[in-house]
Amino acid sequence: MGAAVHSGNRRGTKIVVKDDAEEKKFNNNTKDLLDIMAFYSRVSGSVGVITLQNPPVNALSAAVRQGIVDTMHRALSEPEVKSVVICGQNGKFCGGADIREFRANMRGPPLVPMIHLIEAAEKPVVAAIEGVALGGGLELALGCHYRIAHSKARLGLPEVTLGLLPGAGGTQRLPRLIGVPAALELITTGRHATAAEALQLGIVDEVTDHSAVDAAVKFAQSVAGKSLDARRISTYPCPRSPDLAEIFEKAMQEVRRSARGAIAPVTCVQAVHASVTLPYAKGMERERELFSTLFTSGQAHALQYYFFAQRAVSRWSTPSGARWDTSKPRPVHKAAVIGLGTMGRGITVSLAQAGLSVVAVETQEKQLLEAKQAVSGMLERSAKRRGAPLAHDKIKYSCSIQAVADVDLVIEAVFEDMALKKTIFQQLSGICKPGTFLCTNTSGLDIDELASQTQSPELVVGMHFFAPAHVMKLLEVVYGPRSSPEALATAMEMGKKMGKVSVAVGNCRGFVGNRMLKPYLEQAFFLLEEGATPEQVDQVLEEFGFAMGVFKVSDLSGLDVGWKVRKADGLVVPGSTGKSARIRGGSRYSPLGDLLCEQGRFGQKTGRGWYQYDKPGGRVAKPDPWLHGFLEEYRARHGLVARRIDHQEMLERCLYALINEGFQILQDGIAAGPEDIDVIYVLGYGWPRHRGGPMFYAGLVGLDKVLERLEHYHQVYPNVSGLKPCSLIRKLAASSSPPIHRWREFIQKPRSQL
Ligand SMILES: CCCCCCCCCCCCC/C=C/C(=O)SCCNC(=O)CCNC(=O)[C@H](O)C(C)(C)COP(=O)(O)OP(=O)(O)OC[C@H]1O[C@@H](n2cnc3c(N)ncnc32)[C@H](O)[C@@H]1OP(=O)(O)O
Numbered sequence: 125m126g127a128a129v130h131s132g133n134r135r136g137t138k139i140v141v142k143d144d145a146e147e148k149k150f151n152n153n154t155k156d157l158l159d160i161m162a163f164y165s166r167v168s169g170s171v172g173v174i175t176l177q178n179p180p181v182n183a184l185s186a187a188v189r190q191g192i193v194d195t196m197h198r199a200l201s202e203p204e205v206k207s208v209v210i211c212g213q214n215g216k217f218c219g220g221a222d223i224r225e226f227r228a229n230m231r232g233p234p235l236v237p238m239i240h241l242i243e244a245a246e247k248p249v250v251a252a253i254e255g256v257a258l259g260g261g262l263e264l265a266l267g268c269h270y271r272i273a274h275s276k277a278r279l280g281l282p283e284v285t286l287g288l289l290p291g292a293g294g295t296q297r298l299p300r301l302i303g304v305p306a307a308l309e310l311i312t313t314g315r316h317a318t319a320a321e322a323l324q325l326g327i328v329d330e331v332t333d334h335s336a337v338d339a340a341v342k343f344a345q346s347v348a349g350k351s352l353d354a355r356r357i358s359t360y361p362c363p364r365s366p367d368l369a370e371i372f373e374k375a376m377q378e379v380r381r382s383a384r385g386a387i388a389p390v391t392c393v394q395a396v397h398a399s400v401t402l403p404y405a406k407g408m409e410r411e412r413e414l415f416s417t418l419f420t421s422g423q424a425h426a427l428q429y430y431f432f433a434q435r436a437v438s439r440w441s442t443p444s445g446a447r448w449d450t451s452k453p454r455p456v457h458k459a460a461v462i463g464l465g466t467m468g469r470g471i472t473v474s475l476a477q478a479g480l481s482v483v484a485v486e487t488q489e490k491q492l493l494e495a496k497q498a499v500s501g502m503l504e505r506s507a508k509r510r511g512a513p514l515a516h517d518k519i520k521y522s523c524s525i526q527a528v529a530d531v532d533l534v535i536e537a538v539f540e541d542m543a544l545k546k547t548i549f550q551q552l553s554g555i556c557k558p559g560t561f562l563c564t565n566t567s568g569l570d571i572d573e574l575a576s577q578t579q580s581p582e583l584v585v586g587m588h589f590f591a592p593a594h595v596m597k598l599l600e601v602v603y604g605p606r607s608s609p610e611a612l613a614t615a616m617e618m619g620k621k622m623g624k625v626s627v628a629v630g631n632c633r634g635f636v637g638n639r640m641l642k643p644y645l646e647q648a649f650f651l652l653e654e655g656a657t658p659e660q661v662d663q664v665l666e667e668f669g670f671a672m673g674v675f676k677v678s679d680l681s682g683l684d685v686g687w688k689v690r691k692a693d694g695l696v697v698p699g700s701t702g703k704s705a706r707i708r709g710g711s712r713y714s715p716l717g718d719l720l721c722e723q724g725r726f727g728q729k730t731g732r733g734w735y736q737y738d739k740p741g742g743r744v745a746k747p748d749p750w751l752h753g754f755l756e757e758y759r760a761r762h763g764l765v766a767r768r769i770d771h772q773e774m775l776e777r778c779l780y781a782l783i784n785e786g787f788q789i790l791q792d793g794i795a796a797g798p799e800d801i802d803v804i805y806v807l808g809y810g811w812p813r814h815r816g817g818p819m820f821y822a823g824l825v826g827l828d829k830v831l832e833r834l835e836h837y838h839q840v841y842p843n844v845s846g847l848k849p850c851s852l853i854r855k856l857a858a859s860s861s862p863p864i865h866r867w868r869e870f871i872q873k874p875r876s877q878l
Pocket of ligand 1 (some may be wrong): 221420
């Protein structure tokens with residue numbers, strides 16, 4: 125074919141007709157492509173190829189949509205073109221609608237008519253799916269007449285995770301294509317399917333291990349001129365079965381159970397239901413109506429904020445100016461874990477699964493053997509679940525700390541005991557080769573104090589894993605005043621390798637997560653003193669969306685954990701009576717947790733805590749009459765008169781105390797921005813994702829409202845410091861409560877030596 129090149133840059137479109145040989149030359153000249161959003165070429169004379177170009181994921185921005193419409197018209201109008209292929213640049217078909225556009229003015233051609241234009245085309249249109257076809261990307265592919273996928277591609281409709289539903293025909297086309305049960309499952313979970321699964325379900329027509337674009341072009345040539353009557357999914361009847369009513373009822377029950385107040389999953393079920401009860405056009409109207417209600421909801425706003433927050437935390441910075449883009453991580457090939465208790469075992473599994481060689485150390489032979497068995501079991505179960513190869517041979521077990529001499533990074537994971545950790549850091553400093561990073565898995569101890577035990581404090585950072593460490597996605601990476609940017613960058617990178625979301629935080633008691641937990645727990649205890657029961661407080665928090673209320677969590681993680689910390693802090697004064705029993709350092713204190721521990725009530729593990737369980741280790745929490753009697757007796761002893769506390773007060777006091785501490789953390793420069801705190805709370809503490817995180821929630825409620833309620837409660841309880849509004853929230857509220865992305869401008873940068 126001759127190389128006739130016509131190029132015009134109409135509203136985000138470049139239309140080029142060129143031959144195959146020229147393709148290479150053109151691809152090398154990527155500078156030309158920067159402002160192009162859909163690129164048209166003709167291959168082998170008769171196939172029009174439309175390439176979406178919007179790095180990094182070819183999201184369907186206004187310009188891309190315009191480009192698709194323009195190039196489709198072009199392909200349909202050229203008599204030489206007999207069929208069309210739609211693909212994406214750089215091996216990614218399309219990551220869906222451009223999420224950033226949702227909060228801006230929607231411009232450009234709408235997605236739904238654009239997809240109808242493709243489906244109605246009289247020339248066959250083939251989607252060449254490489255990388256991802258997600259959300260609007262898959263909906264675009266469903267509008268095509270055929271779909272060819274690369275074997276490594278992932279397909280799905282994850283809109284529900286953004287508080288939306290697949291509003292570009294996805295709820296109407298997918299059930300018509302693969303049936304209601306499979307469509308319901310994909311749409312309500314938002315999970316990504318592999319190409320193999322997509323083939324099995326009938327979402328794609330062919331899977332290839334080679335170039336999906338080449339395969340699609342070949343395919344497009346083979347179907348040129350064939351009837352498209354049976355290829356337009358919108359014309360398919362929705363597959364029916366006698367048990368459809370039951371299927372929908374079950375799906376609704378399941379989403380209501382698991383969604384914990386999230387509205388999108390429920391609305392997704394309603395939209396799919398329309399595909400069965402209404403003809404296609406009416407179903408599309410219903411889809412749009414339901415989409416509109418979600419689109420403007422606070423939950424969609426929160427989930428979309430959270431989507432970007434989770435990505436933003438990888439672009440970390442510290443008050444001294446160290447940054448993710450100027451600090452290079454050092455490669456780590458071999459790591460060690462010291463201490464193979466519950467946390468150490470999980471960390472060992474995570475490291476081995478990330479492909480690292482691991483030296484796992486436990487000083488007692490018996491414990492080492494037990495740990496080895498436990499780790500092997502965890503690896504086997506995990507390999508089975510993930511369909512991944514076993515990582516046993518990555519791990520060497522040893523009773524001797526000397527075995528870590530040649531590793532690049534050590535993670536110490538012994539008990540939360542400063543004296544013990546100090547001894548280990550002194551030893552490590554002498555044993556490890558120069559340059560080895562020394563990390564501690566602590567949930568709140570002073571990183572700097574540990575660093576001072578070593579010859580190279582700049583190599584010391586905290587890596588706060590969450591239990592179970594091989595499952596939980598969150599990692600708090602804690603930099604001390606002497607940690608080097610390289611050490612921080614390396615720990616952040618290690619977290620990423622282990623599949624974690626790493627958040628860099630400064631060094632202070634409890635770091636971010638546990639520091640904020642303290643005033644939250646404190647309020648929960650005070651509420652019990654004033655008349656509430658654990659069940660009432662938990663119910664309020666669970667209705668808000670937490671997976672578990674604060675007292676159930678406390679029973680699960682063990683009341684003795686906090687007790688040990690309070691004892692170490694000199695807060696536990698056994699047998700104290702009178703007013704002093706409830707005051708520490710001039711502030712209100714509740715000894716309720718200490719009193720329960722003195723009774724041996726440590727939670728689930730002892731079968732008794734804030735609730736009762738049928739046996740030690742039992743999981744089902746039941747209200748405990750003994751506890752109710754104990755609370756009554758406690759109140760009487762301390763002259764406290766029980767009152768009826770309404771839901772609003774319980775929620776406000778717990779959440780606003782936690783949020784207030786979050787603002788203090790921002791003010792202190794311990795977290796770089798509100799996104800860091802929100803990601804920590806959603807991933808590590810069960811904060812409902814559809815509420816964005818505590819800081820986002822504060823913005824949604826209104827900073828002036830949060831401030832006003834804190835002021836009110838602080839007036840009522842002047843000896844509770846956690847309720848005293850911090851100056852940052854005052855400053856923000858006084859500046860007309862700017863949007864959350866502007867809060868950083870109001871945070872004074874504290875000094876740091878990093
Ligand atoms: C009353 C009003 C009514 C209005 C009615 C309007 C009607 C309009 C109807 C429209 C109907 C629309 C229906 C369709 C909706 C959608 O499609 S929503 C989007 C669905 N897609 C997704 O959820 C996919 C999201 N992306 C990902 O899961 C991942 O990014 C990935 C594609 C799997 C790639 O992962 P990875 O390689 O790990 O890269 P990341 O780091 O995640 O991403 C790289 C950067 O790209 C940004 N990004 C990714 N996807 C999008 C996107 N869809 N839009 C915008 N930006 C995206 C991501 O944020 C990263 O950038 P940074 O944040 O800057 O790091």
